[in-house]
Amino acid sequence: MPEPCSIVIFGATGDLTHRKLVPALYNLAANGSLPASVSVVGFARRDKTDEIFRRELEEAAQKFSRQKLNPELWEHFASSIFYHRSEFDKAEGYDALAKRLDELDAQRGTRGNRLFYLSVAPDQFPIILEHLRKSGLNQARKGSWTRVIVEKPFGIDLPTAVELNSLVDEAFRESDTYRIDHYLGKETAQNIMVLRFANSLFETMWNAKHIDHVQITASEPLGVEGRAGYYDKSGAIRDMVQNHLLQLLCLTAMEPPSDLSADAIRDEKVKVLKSLRPIEGADVRKYVVRAQYSAGAVNGKRVPAYRDEQNVPPESATETYVALQVNIDNWRWAGVPFFVRVGKRLPKAATEIAIHFKSVPPVLFRNSGDVLDDNVLVIRIQPDEGISLRMCAKKPGSSLRIEPVKMDFHYGTSFGKATPEAYERLLLDAMSGDATLFARRDEVEEAWKFIDAIRADWDKGDEGLAFYSAGSWGPTEADDLIQRHGATWRRL
């Protein structure tokens, strides 16, 4: 159980607070994982009272909480929620916040512990961080702690990430900085290490000798959904690959850490990022496919082209789909491509890591006439979190016929309870001071270094931007990319 603390959410009237943060805190309370005296202070510009704020959050929690709201518990939980109105750039707002937090410490016993959550647009980060520093809110008192959670994006390229990290660094120590990547909070992402390192079966085969290639996919049927302003500047590679997918790649590819401490694990992830073969110049066209969706139909409903979405410039060359072949130049992975694809307006929502093992020598079965399917180990990150293993089996009967079969493990059914939301785990870890599931400064910067090389080529012009119909599985160029390795994208 973490120590009591005050959680201050900057951007408290935003979507994230309503959809994720407050429902997550409520679920922690419902499970008895949240210290009873925790205070939640919403910091935002709009004028409203504690009561109105609580009512709005109750409506949101009813809609988005994974557990049904218990009126008695909600009433108690809501009494710990407060609203603090202020502009982000007004020093007096922070002074008033400091005073209010002191009062809450006294009233609720939160011991001066503070967790600041920056759930705001990135351009607000510097202002808020500066004011936290100037008001002294960043300083922990003796025996207390002060931490900050920063939501992505951590910059838009390496220089901005370095700048942002320096700003954070001026206000908070690295050990008190929690860069959130909600993919890391998902049970299956956390389970990657357990699967690999707690089972002798897999880790001994987790290398170039046995693995043919790896596919990491994040597909979603949604479009930009009112985020066009942000998304058009970001694109799929910055929005998804730089953070979530490279994090999944690191967990899949890293060496065993010496222990389970945050830094030991993050050291190994950084080594993977440093081993990525840079994709630059002419290699960008060879190893990366970028595409944008045109008009089509998703799940039977017609949707407009990306360029026809509200607030998207009609000439936009922003990619809504990326497929890339990532090569890791180290002893474990030499010659094993990691195929990564991410896209919007694809037919279904699915994020998974698929380990494709090498084919068996055909000597025994070449006469059966069957094409032997390779073993595939799939780690489903979302939805329906779980792990499956495809293997070949003989069909019953007198002749030798071979068919693939699948062993499937579903978190939901196997453990008999709903898996916690990623934000529940991440908030709890931040309160507990465990940074394992958060990105460290050097991880973020190394990831940007890899992405910036690709972007540098793209920034030269729109050539090479492919198109795919909304609702399809992406452009044919992506199929060609993986077919060069003799593989095909998985059917999800």
Add this chain to the structure above:
Amino acid sequence: MNAATVEFGLPVEIGRIDKELGRLWEESGDTKTRASLINLAIYTESAESMAANTELIASIAGEHACRALLILANPAAAQDSAKAWINAHCFPAGKGDRQICSEQITFQLDGEAAMALPNLVFSHLDSDLPLCVWWQAEFRKLADERLWQWVDRLIYDSREWTDPSEQFERVREIAACDAGRRITLCDLNWARLLSTRFAMAQFFDNATAICLLEKIHKVRLEYGPGFRTSALLLLGWFASRLGWKFQPMLGNAFFVSRKGVQVQVELAETEGGCVSLCRFDHDSATIEFRREKGSEYFHASLRGEGLPEISQLLPGGREKITDTLLSELSRGGRHPQYVEAFEVVRPLFQSSDR
């Protein structure tokens, strides 16, 4: 089409199929276990066949736990529309209350939606398991040629084709496309002859019978109404195995054997099932496979001057389509002789053949 008259199950939004299926299982308690070994998709453009197809899926699921996708398509519809339903077929698993269940997702796709199978339908596969598609319509040039890259086993029934020669060409194109290296062609018309072919092969293993093969000069095949193409495929199999070449000459079709013997062919429609008679005439002997209507066996015989008479009762297999499909799914594997057999008799197919 009026699909609403058929019981498809619980209507669901297409984007929520997986969630709703998940809920279905959560609500069904501990006694029901979802299982799947294959994805079985049935594509039809006939609303009238939907009830029969659902029944067929229920029969199949009892032996082959599967994720079934039943697709009722109307590509010619003026309005685009896509609807879906879910249900499950459950069967007792041994003693006790436990049941093994297969999921069925039914789609009704109109207009352009009917052209988007990989996007709309195949995004609901049980991944990593083979996809068997039974295509119950004519093969057309498709808007999305990548459709076939999804398919592991393409099932069709050439008996239903209105123009077998043209349709066979389409099938060959599908098999030849890039991803076709893994697609297995499965003609139910060929599969329904499996037992017949086994019976014949077994009979000709006899030392006396096998000696007569090279000097057969006449083949007579009798088939039931609608089974001419089945009889032709059987002839094609026999001809291709023995290396006979088709020779059209002056409107009189015959084969020439490897040794230059002319082989006359007689095809006749009679009452009865698929292939009711197959007779091979030799200068001094006759080999006959006869199957009475409704029987599951062939009476095979060899009679000839100076030869010992041989009479055998050989399994001929069941003729119901469910049995053929079940047998095909159980057997698995490829059909290496099928294309060759079809090619040999292809000139004998006419557009009116059924």
